[in-house]
Amino acid sequence: DAMVIQNPRYQVTQFGKPVTLSCSQTLNHNVMYWYQQKSSQAPKLLFHYYDKDFNNEADTPDNFQSRRPNTSFCFLDIRSPGLGDAAMYLCATSRGDPEQFFGPGTRLTVL
Template sequence: DAMVIQNPRYQVTQFGKPVTLSCSQTLNHNVMYWYQQKSSQAPKLLFHYYDKDFNNEADTPDNFQSRRPNTSFCFLDIRSPGLGDAAMYLCATSRARTEAFFGQGTRLTVV
Protein backbone atom coordinates (compact mmCIF):
# COMPACT_ATOMS: atom_id res chain seq x y z
CA ASP A 1 0.00 0.00 0.00
CA ALA A 2 1.26 3.45 -0.90
CA MET A 3 2.41 5.36 2.16
CA VAL A 4 3.17 8.71 0.53
CA ILE A 5 0.63 9.66 -2.09
CA GLN A 6 0.98 12.51 -4.50
CA ASN A 7 -1.85 13.82 -6.60
CA PRO A 8 -2.11 14.20 -9.44
CA ARG A 9 0.62 12.11 -11.10
CA TYR A 10 0.56 14.40 -14.11
CA GLN A 11 -0.51 18.03 -14.12
CA VAL A 12 -0.72 20.35 -17.09
CA THR A 13 -1.18 24.02 -16.31
CA GLN A 14 -1.18 27.20 -18.30
CA PHE A 15 1.57 29.74 -18.05
CA GLY A 16 0.75 32.06 -15.16
CA LYS A 17 -2.21 30.04 -13.89
CA PRO A 18 -1.94 29.07 -10.20
CA VAL A 19 -1.59 25.37 -9.53
CA THR A 20 -1.58 23.26 -6.37
CA LEU A 21 0.08 19.89 -5.92
CA SER A 22 -0.86 17.70 -3.00
CA CYS A 23 0.83 15.11 -0.84
CA SER A 24 -0.59 12.89 1.85
CA GLN A 25 1.02 10.32 4.12
CA THR A 26 -0.14 7.46 6.28
CA LEU A 27 3.12 7.12 8.20
CA ASN A 28 2.50 9.83 10.80
CA HIS A 29 5.95 11.25 10.14
CA ASN A 30 6.71 14.67 11.54
CA VAL A 31 9.03 15.79 8.73
CA MET A 32 7.74 16.52 5.23
CA TYR A 33 9.77 17.69 2.26
CA TRP A 34 9.08 19.15 -1.16
CA TYR A 35 11.71 18.72 -3.87
CA GLN A 36 11.87 19.89 -7.45
CA GLN A 37 13.62 17.57 -9.89
CA LYS A 38 14.45 18.44 -13.47
CA SER A 39 15.61 15.99 -16.08
CA SER A 40 18.96 14.33 -15.30
CA GLN A 41 19.37 16.37 -12.12
CA ALA A 42 19.23 15.65 -8.43
CA PRO A 43 16.15 16.54 -6.40
CA LYS A 44 16.46 20.12 -5.19
CA LEU A 45 15.03 20.93 -1.79
CA LEU A 46 12.37 23.65 -1.91
CA PHE A 47 11.06 23.53 1.68
CA HIS A 48 10.61 21.22 4.59
CA TYR A 49 8.49 21.03 7.72
CA TYR A 50 9.51 19.79 11.11
CA ASP A 51 6.02 19.33 12.53
CA LYS A 52 4.49 22.77 11.93
CA ASP A 53 7.84 24.50 11.74
CA PHE A 54 8.22 25.66 8.13
CA ASN A 55 11.71 25.95 6.62
CA ASN A 56 12.15 27.70 3.30
CA GLU A 57 15.34 27.29 1.29
CA ALA A 58 17.08 30.61 0.58
CA ASP A 59 16.97 30.07 -3.18
CA THR A 60 13.37 28.87 -3.43
CA PRO A 61 11.51 31.44 -5.54
CA ASP A 62 8.73 33.45 -3.91
CA ASN A 63 6.46 31.99 -6.57
CA PHE A 64 6.50 28.74 -4.57
CA GLN A 65 4.50 28.45 -1.37
CA SER A 66 3.59 25.56 0.87
CA ARG A 67 0.93 24.67 3.39
CA ARG A 68 0.72 21.89 5.92
CA PRO A 69 -2.74 21.98 7.51
CA ASN A 70 -2.13 18.80 9.53
CA THR A 71 0.38 15.98 9.95
CA SER A 72 -0.96 13.98 7.03
CA PHE A 73 -1.24 16.58 4.29
CA CYS A 74 1.08 19.02 2.60
CA PHE A 75 0.52 21.24 -0.42
CA LEU A 76 2.77 22.98 -2.89
CA ASP A 77 1.31 26.10 -4.46
CA ILE A 78 2.87 27.67 -7.52
CA ARG A 79 1.32 31.08 -7.83
CA SER A 80 2.33 31.96 -11.39
CA PRO A 81 3.98 29.01 -13.12
CA GLY A 82 6.57 29.78 -15.73
CA LEU A 83 8.03 27.50 -18.37
CA GLY A 84 11.06 27.01 -16.14
CA ASP A 85 8.89 25.49 -13.43
CA ALA A 86 8.14 22.42 -15.51
CA ALA A 87 9.63 19.55 -13.55
CA MET A 88 8.91 16.54 -11.39
CA TYR A 89 7.84 17.56 -7.90
CA LEU A 90 8.60 15.05 -5.18
CA CYS A 91 7.14 14.87 -1.71
CA ALA A 92 8.88 12.90 1.02
CA THR A 93 8.30 12.19 4.70
CA SER A 94 10.48 10.98 7.52
CA ARG A 95 11.03 10.99 11.23
CA ALA A 96 13.89 13.25 12.24
CA ARG A 97 17.23 11.97 10.91
CA THR A 98 15.86 8.75 9.49
CA GLU A 99 15.22 7.52 5.98
CA ALA A 100 12.73 9.46 3.93
CA PHE A 101 9.89 7.84 2.02
CA PHE A 102 9.01 9.35 -1.31
CA GLY A 103 5.83 9.59 -3.28
CA GLN A 104 5.77 8.80 -6.97
CA GLY A 105 5.96 12.48 -7.83
CA THR A 106 3.85 14.87 -9.85
CA ARG A 107 5.13 15.74 -13.28
CA LEU A 108 4.19 19.33 -14.03
CA THR A 109 3.94 20.61 -17.58
CA VAL A 110 3.49 24.32 -18.24
CA VAL A 111 1.97 25.32 -21.57
Protein backbone atom coordinates (compact mmCIF):
# COMPACT_ATOMS: atom_id res chain seq x y z
CA ASP A 1 0.00 0.00 0.00
CA ALA A 2 1.23 3.45 -0.86
CA MET A 3 1.66 5.36 2.33
CA VAL A 4 3.43 7.86 4.54
CA ILE A 5 5.88 6.34 7.02
CA GLN A 6 7.39 8.00 10.04
CA ASN A 7 10.32 6.68 12.02
CA PRO A 8 10.69 6.25 14.85
CA ARG A 9 7.17 6.21 16.27
CA TYR A 10 8.53 7.20 19.68
CA GLN A 11 11.67 9.23 20.25
CA VAL A 12 13.24 10.18 23.55
CA THR A 13 15.97 12.78 23.65
CA GLN A 14 17.71 14.85 26.26
CA PHE A 15 17.34 18.55 26.75
CA GLY A 16 19.62 20.26 24.25
CA LYS A 17 20.60 17.10 22.37
CA PRO A 18 19.94 17.34 18.63
CA VAL A 19 17.35 14.96 17.27
CA THR A 20 16.16 14.05 13.77
CA LEU A 21 12.75 12.70 12.85
CA SER A 22 12.23 10.92 9.58
CA CYS A 23 9.38 10.77 7.08
CA SER A 24 9.18 8.79 3.89
CA GLN A 25 6.43 8.33 1.33
CA THR A 26 5.63 5.91 -1.45
CA LEU A 27 2.88 8.11 -2.91
CA ASN A 28 5.28 10.09 -5.10
CA HIS A 29 3.66 13.30 -3.91
CA ASN A 30 5.52 16.51 -4.59
CA VAL A 31 4.54 18.30 -1.39
CA MET A 32 5.62 17.25 2.12
CA TYR A 33 4.57 18.93 5.36
CA TRP A 34 5.68 18.84 8.99
CA TYR A 35 3.22 19.60 11.77
CA GLN A 36 3.68 19.87 15.51
CA GLN A 37 0.78 18.79 17.69
CA LYS A 38 0.81 19.33 21.43
CA SER A 39 -1.67 17.71 23.77
CA SER A 40 -5.27 18.86 23.23
CA GLN A 41 -4.19 21.29 20.52
CA ALA A 42 -4.61 21.50 16.78
CA PRO A 43 -1.81 20.31 14.49
CA LYS A 44 0.32 23.35 13.75
CA LEU A 45 2.17 23.63 10.46
CA LEU A 46 5.92 24.14 10.91
CA PHE A 47 7.01 24.15 7.26
CA HIS A 48 6.53 22.38 3.98
CA TYR A 49 8.40 21.53 0.81
CA TYR A 50 6.88 22.01 -2.61
CA ASP A 51 9.28 19.84 -4.60
CA LYS A 52 12.63 21.25 -3.47
CA ASP A 53 11.27 24.64 -2.48
CA PHE A 54 11.26 25.10 1.28
CA ASN A 55 8.44 27.14 2.83
CA ASN A 56 8.86 28.09 6.45
CA GLU A 57 5.97 29.32 8.58
CA ALA A 58 6.64 32.76 10.05
CA ASP A 59 6.30 31.61 13.65
CA THR A 60 8.37 28.42 13.39
CA PRO A 61 11.33 28.71 15.78
CA ASP A 62 14.83 28.69 14.28
CA ASN A 63 15.50 25.60 16.38
CA PHE A 64 13.49 23.63 13.83
CA GLN A 65 15.05 22.81 10.48
CA SER A 66 14.12 20.49 7.64
CA ARG A 67 15.80 18.65 4.81
CA ARG A 68 14.36 16.96 1.76
CA PRO A 69 17.12 15.09 -0.04
CA ASN A 70 14.75 13.54 -2.59
CA THR A 71 11.03 13.18 -3.38
CA SER A 72 10.54 10.29 -0.99
CA PHE A 73 12.24 11.51 2.17
CA CYS A 74 11.90 14.50 4.43
CA PHE A 75 13.60 15.08 7.79
CA LEU A 76 12.81 17.30 10.74
CA ASP A 77 15.87 18.39 12.72
CA ILE A 78 15.53 19.93 16.15
CA ARG A 79 18.87 21.48 16.93
CA SER A 80 18.52 21.99 20.67
CA PRO A 81 15.29 20.47 21.97
CA GLY A 82 13.69 22.13 24.93
CA LEU A 83 11.04 20.75 27.24
CA GLY A 84 8.47 22.76 25.31
CA ASP A 85 9.27 20.85 22.12
CA ALA A 86 7.83 17.63 23.47
CA ALA A 87 4.93 16.87 21.15
CA MET A 88 3.59 14.64 18.41
CA TYR A 89 5.19 15.46 15.07
CA LEU A 90 3.12 14.68 12.01
CA CYS A 91 4.34 14.36 8.46
CA ALA A 92 1.90 14.75 5.59
CA THR A 93 2.06 14.73 1.81
CA SER A 94 -0.07 16.02 -1.02
CA ARG A 95 -0.17 16.04 -4.80
CA GLY A 96 -0.27 19.81 -4.82
CA ASP A 97 -3.98 19.95 -4.14
CA PRO A 98 -5.66 20.65 -0.81
CA GLU A 99 -6.05 17.04 0.36
CA GLN A 100 -3.24 15.81 2.61
CA PHE A 101 -2.18 12.30 3.57
CA PHE A 102 -0.76 11.84 7.03
CA GLY A 103 1.77 9.55 8.60
CA PRO A 104 1.20 7.97 12.01
CA GLY A 105 3.32 10.57 13.79
CA THR A 106 6.39 10.49 16.00
CA ARG A 107 5.91 11.24 19.68
CA LEU A 108 8.92 13.14 20.99
CA THR A 109 9.78 13.15 24.67
CA VAL A 110 12.42 15.55 25.98
CA LEU A 111 14.03 14.65 29.30
